Amino acid sequence: MSDLKQHISTAFDRDLEGIQAQILKMGGLVEAAIHDAAKALESRDEELAEKVRSGDKVIDALDESLNEEAARVIALRAPTASDLRVVLSVMRMSANLERIGDLSKNMAKRTTVLAQMTQINGSTAALRRMARDVESMLKDALDAYIKRDEALALDVIERDADVDQMYNTLFREFLTFMLEDPRNITSCMHLHFIAKNIERMGDHVTAIAEQVVFLATGEKPEDARIKQDRTASDPALSANIELE
Amino acid sequence: MSDLKQHISTAFDRDLEGIQAQILKMGGLVEAAIHDAAKALESRDEELAEKVRSGDKVIDALDESLNEEAARVIALRAPTASDLRVVLSVMRMSANLERIGDLSKNMAKRTTVLAQMTQINGSTAALRRMARDVESMLKDALDAYIKRDEALALDVIERDADVDQMYNTLFREFLTFMLEDPRNITSCMHLHFIAKNIERMGDHVTAIAEQVVFLATGEKPEDARIKQDRTASDPALSANIELE
Numbered sequence: 269m270s271d272l273k274q275h276i277s278t279a280f281d282r283d284l285e286g287i288q289a290q291i292l293k294m295g296g297l298v299e300a301a302i303h304d305a306a307k308a309l310e311s312r313d314e315e316l317a318e319k320v321r322s323g324d325k326v327i328d329a330l331d332e333s334l335n336e337e338a339a340r341v342i343a344l345r346a347p348t349a350s351d352l353r354v355v356l357s358v359m360r361m362s363a364n365l366e367r368i369g370d371l372s373k374n375m376a377k378r379t380t381v382l383a384q385m386t387q388i389n390g391s392t393a394a395l396r397r398m399a400r401d402v403e404s405m406l407k408d409a410l411d412a413y414i415k416r417d418e419a420l421a422l423d424v425i426e427r428d429a430d431v432d433q434m435y436n437t438l439f440r441e442f443l444t445f446m447l448e449d450p451r452n453i454t455s456c457m458h459l460h461f462i463a464k465n466i467e468r469m470g471d472h473v474t475a476i477a478e479q480v481v482f483l484a485t486g487e488k489p490e491d492a493r494i495k496q497d498r499t500a501s502d503p504a505l506s507a508n509i510e511l512e
Numbered sequence: 513m514s515d516l517k518q519h520i521s522t523a524f525d526r527d528l529e530g531i532q533a534q535i536l537k538m539g540g541l542v543e544a545a546i547h548d549a550a551k552a553l554e555s556r557d558e559e560l561a562e563k564v565r566s567g568d569k570v571i572d573a574l575d576e577s578l579n580e581e582a583a584r585v586i587a588l589r590a591p592t593a594s595d596l597r598v599v600l601s602v603m604r605m606s607a608n609l610e611r612i613g614d615l616s617k618n619m620a621k622r623t624t625v626l627a628q629m630t631q632i633n634g635s636t637a638a639l640r641r642m643a644r645d646v647e648s649m650l651k652d653a654l655d656a657y658i659k660r661d662e663a664l665a666l667d668v669i670e671r672d673a674d675v676d677q678m679y680n681t682l683f684r685e686f687l688t689f690m691l692e693d694p695r696n697i698t699s700c701m702h703l704h705f706i707a708k709n710i711e712r713m714g715d716h717v718t719a720i721a722e723q724v725v726f727l728a729t730g731e732k733p734e735d736a737r738i739k740q741d742r743t744a745s746d747p748a749l750s751a752n753i754e755l756e
Binding site for chain 1: 583603691701
C-alpha cells in the first residue's frame with residue numbers, strides 16, 4: 269500500500285513537472301509577445317507586428333494542451349487536495365497567459381493600422397514603458413511561482429497600481445490631443461485601445477501573482493482585486509478635460 | 513465494490529447538482545446585472561447603477577465559493593474523466609460569469625459619470641439594444657447548458673458576430689460625433705468604453721457556449737474563437753473615418 273502511494277505520488281510529481289515546464293515555456297513566449305508588440309509599435313515595424321500576430325497561435329495551442337494534460341493528470345492520479353490546488357492554479361495561470369497573448373496580438377494588429385497614420389509625439393514611447401513594466405511584472409510573477417515566493421508575488425500585485433496610474437495619465441493625454449486637433453482623434457482612439465490592452469495585461473499578471481500567493485499561503489491577497497481604472501468613476505477626470 | 517461505486521457516483525451527482533444550482537443562480541444575477549446596467553445608462557438612473565455596483569460583490573462571492581466547492585468535490589470524489597470534465601467546465605463558466613459581472617459594474621460606474629454630461633442622441637438606446645442581445649445570448653447559453661443543447665449553444669456563438677457588428681458600427685458613430693464637435697469627445701470616450709465592455713461580455717458568453725458545446729460533444733467548436741473586433745485591423749475603417 270505504502271509502495272502504491274509512493275508510486276502514485278512520484279507519478280503525479282513527474283506529471284506536474286511536465287505541466288509546469290509547459291506553463292514556463294508559455295510564460296516565456298508571452299513575455300516575448302509583450303516585448304515585441306511594444307517594440308513593433310514604437311519602431312512602426314510591421315514585420316515584427318506580424319510575427320507577434322502569428323506567434324499567438326503557438327501560445328493558444330500550449331494553453332489547450334496544458335488544459336488537456338492537467339485534466340488527464342487529475343483524472344488519472346486523483347491528487348490530494350493540496351496537489352489538486354497546484355494543478356487548478358496552473359490551469360488558471362494558463363488562461364491568464366493566453367489572454368495576455370491575445371492582448372499582445374490585438375496590440376500588434378493596431379500597429380499595422382497606426383503605421384499608416386501621422387505619429388502622435390512621444391505617446392508610443394510612453395506605451396512602450398508601460399508595456400516594459402508589465403513585462404517585468406510577468407517575469408517576476410513567474411519567478412515567484414517557481415520559488416513559491418509570496419513576497420515577490422505581493423510586490424507584483426502592488427506594482428499593478430503604477431501601471432493603472434500610467435494608463436490614467438495616458439487616457440488624459442490622448443483626450444487632450446483629440447481636443448487640440450480633431451485629426452488626432454482616430455489615431456488617439458487606437459493608441460488609447462493599446463493603452464487599455466496593456467492595462468488589462470497588468471490585471472492578468474496580477475491574477476497570476478494572486479494564484480502564487482494562494483499557492484504559497486492557501487489564502488487570497490485581500491485587496492488585490494480592487495480595480496484601479498479611475499477613468500471609469502472619476503468625475504474630476506472628465507471635469508478636468510472639459511476645462512481644457 | 514459495485515455498491516461502493518454506486519455510493520460514490522450518487523454522492524458526486526448530489527455534489528454536482530449543488531454546484532450547478534450555484535452556477536445557475538450566478539447566471540441569473542449576471543443577467544440582471546447586464547439588464548440593470550443598460551437600463552440605468554439609458555434612463556440615467558444613478559440609484560439603479562449603484563445597485564449594480566454593490567450587487568457585483570454577491571456575484572464575486574458566488575464565484576469564489578463555487579471554485580472552493582468544485583475543488584472540494586474533485587479532491588473528495590475523484591470523479592471519472594467525463595464527470596471531471598463537467599466540473600472543470602463549470603469552473604470556467606463561473607470565471608466567465610464573474611467577468612461579465614465586473615464589466616456590468618464598470619458600465620454602471622461610467623453611467624454615474626455620464627449622467628453629468630450632455631446626452632449624445634440615441635447612443636444609449638443603441639447600447640441598450642446591444643446589451644439586450646448579450647443578455648438573451650447569456651440566457652440561451654445557460655439554457656443550452658442545462659439541456660446540453662449543442663444546437664442552441666452554436667446559435668449563441670453565431671449571434672456574437674452581430675454584437676461585434678453593432679460594436680463596430682457604434683465605434684464609427686462615436687468617432688463621427690467626436691469629429692463633428694470636440695465637446696462630444698469626453699462623453700463619446702465613455703460611451704465607447706461601454707460599447708467595448710458589452711462587446712467583451714459577448715465574448716465571455718461565447719466562451720460559456722463553447723464550454724456547452726464541449727460538454728455536449730467532447731469537441732470545441734472550430735471557428736468559434738475567431739475574434740471579430742474589426743476596429744483593430746481594418747484600415748478601411750479608419751480610412752472611412754478620416755474621409756468624414
